[in-house]
Amino acid sequence: MPILTMLESIRPGWVARVSQRVARGAGVRESFLEQINLLYGALTQSVETGDPAWIEHVLDNWTQSQTETDLLGDDASQTRILSEILLETQLYVSETLSQVEALELLGALLPLFAYAYEYATRRDINLRVEHVQRELETAQRQLEQLDRSKSDFISVAAHELKTPLTLIEGYTDMIREIFRGESDPTTYQATLLKGIDNGTLRLREIIDDMIDVSLLDNDLLSLNFQPVWIDRIVRNVGEELAGSIADRRQTLAIEPFPGFEEMTFGDPERLFQAFKNLVVNAVKYTPDGGVIEIGGRKLPGFLEITVSDNGIGIDPANHTLIFEKFEQLGNVSLHSSGKTKFKGGGPGLGLPITKGLIEAHGGTIWVESEGQDEETCPGSVFHVMVPLRKDPPDARSARLFQSLVDGIQSP
Numbered sequence: 125m126p127i128l129t130m131l132e133s134i135r136p137g138w139v140a141r142v143s144q145r146v147a148r149g150a151g152v153r154e155s156f157l158e159q160i161n162l163l164y165g166a167l168t169q170s171v172e173t174g175d176p177a178w179i180e181h182v183l184d185n186w187t188q189s190q191t192e193t194d195l196l197g198d199d200a201s202q203t204r205i206l207s208e209i210l211l212e213t214q215l216y217v218s219e220t221l222s223q224v225e226a227l228e229l230l231g232a233l234l235p236l237f238a239y240a241y242e243y244a245t246r247r248d249i250n251l252r253v254e255h256v257q258r259e260l261e262t263a264q265r266q267l268e269q270l271d272r273s274k275s276d277f278i279s280v281a282a283h284e285l286k287t288p289l290t291l292i293e294g295y296t297d298m299i300r301e302i303f304r305g306e307s308d309p310t311t312y313q314a315t316l317l318k319g320i321d322n323g324t325l326r327l328r329e330i331i332d333d334m335i336d337v338s339l340l341d342n343d344l345l346s347l348n349f350q351p352v353w354i355d356r357i358v359r360n361v362g363e364e365l366a367g368s369i370a371d372r373r374q375t376l377a378i379e380p381f382p383g384f385e386e387m388t389f390g391d392p393e394r395l396f397q398a399f400k401n402l403v404v405n406a407v408k409y410t411p412d413g414g415v416i417e418i419g420g421r422k423l424p425g426f427l428e429i430t431v432s433d434n435g436i437g438i439d440p441a442n443h444t445l446i447f448e449k450f451e452q453l454g455n456v457s458l459h460s461s462g463k464t465k466f467k468g469g470g471p472g473l474g475l476p477i478t479k480g481l482i483e484a485h486g487g488t489i490w491v492e493s494e495g496q497d498e499e500t501c502p503g504s505v506f507h508v509m510v511p512l513r514k515d516p517p518d519a520r521s522a523r524l525f526q527s528l529v530d531g532i533q534s535p
């Protein structure tokens with residue numbers, strides 16, 4: 125019997141058996157007899173024309189009408205349904221046709237099932253990839269939203285905190301005036317005032333950090349480029365922190381290198397702030413008596429400055445994370461109000477700001493450390509690349525620089 129005739133003869137029985145196997149529940153089976161019928165029609169047309177693409181149309185239809193889940197339940201996929209149909213076909217054909225006819229028919233159908241299987245697999249994978257992509261995009265949007273809310277909160281909180289702080293500073297000044305006669309710094313009042321001063325100073329530093337973070341987050345930081353000398357900036361940092369370094373019985377060694385004293389263009393206050401953050405951290409995360417070294421080298425177009433310490437070090441898993449804002453918040457037990465106390469974690473804004481400032485200068489920053497170990501103290505090395513510029517980098521800075529030069533030259 126020719127194959128098409130065979131196909132025609134087994135059609136009603138095949139449709140009934142296959143829908144019995146794959147369609148769940150009698151109600152569903154009823155409505156999907158038509159779908160199974162369509163598949164059979166597509167198989168027949170493919171045999172007739174030698175083109176298996178007829179099947180694609182039916183499978184596409186299943187996807188759109190969500191036939192799959194209705195057919196085999198929640199874990200259904202087209203590939204699974206096709207396997208079930210193929211198994212049932214083999215059984216049914218061997219029961220109803222002679223062995224030779226069954227073999228002949230299966231020989232014609234198997235390549236079509238293989239084609240359908242491959243098509244469905246490809247589609248399954250594509251659908252899954254699309255699904256994961258959509259999920260990722262949603263998660264990404266939520267993260268961005270969260271980050272924006274965080275950044276907005278920082279900005280609002282910083283400005284809200286500034287007003288009462290200014291009030292406290294004002295009243296402290298008034299109290300100071302009242303006790304002006306008693307200038308002896310050992311008096312009780314002077315000690316109390318010093319305590320308030322320390323507290324308000326630290327609070328102002330934190331608020332300033334919060335404002336800097338929101339400026340950097342919103343691309344609003346503008347640098348005041350002028351001639352700077354990195355060696356002078358680094359030495360100023362050393363002088364400013366000399367007291368804390370002495371308190372911790374540490375040593376700061378500045379090792380000059382070729383190019384260290386070269387002039388470049390940068391924002392001196394912001395570069396000072398960036399290097400100060402690094403040295404403050406080196407002091408904080410190095411035990412008493414430790415050594416902090418600042419050195420570097422000149423590279424084509426850049427100065428690479430290194431700030432090294434022999435402190436507790438940083439786990440390589442955190443080498444990128446520490447430059448993310450609020451990273452330190454994870455370890456609240458380390459929080460301390462003392463700025464240079466050993467391991468006295470702050471709000472975790474120092475390094476993100478430092479990174480933002482260095483990048484705003486066109487530079488980069490990264491850290492090297494074998495790992496964190498408070499016993500062996502492997503230390504950390506922060507590398508900072510600062511571009512060497514012979515001219516201000518933009519028109520605004522050039523104008524500012526020119527007005528500065530004109531001011532100096534005019535009598």
Ligand code: ADP
Pocket residue numbers: 401405406409410433435436437438446451452468469470471472473474475476504
């Ligand atoms: P924090 O205010 O906590 O010091 P930073 O942004 O300055 O925040 O630093 C982030 C984290 O990076 C710190 O909490 C600390 O865990 C780690 N870190 C920074 N500098 C060093 C260093 N020199 N040695 C060891 N750990 C460091």
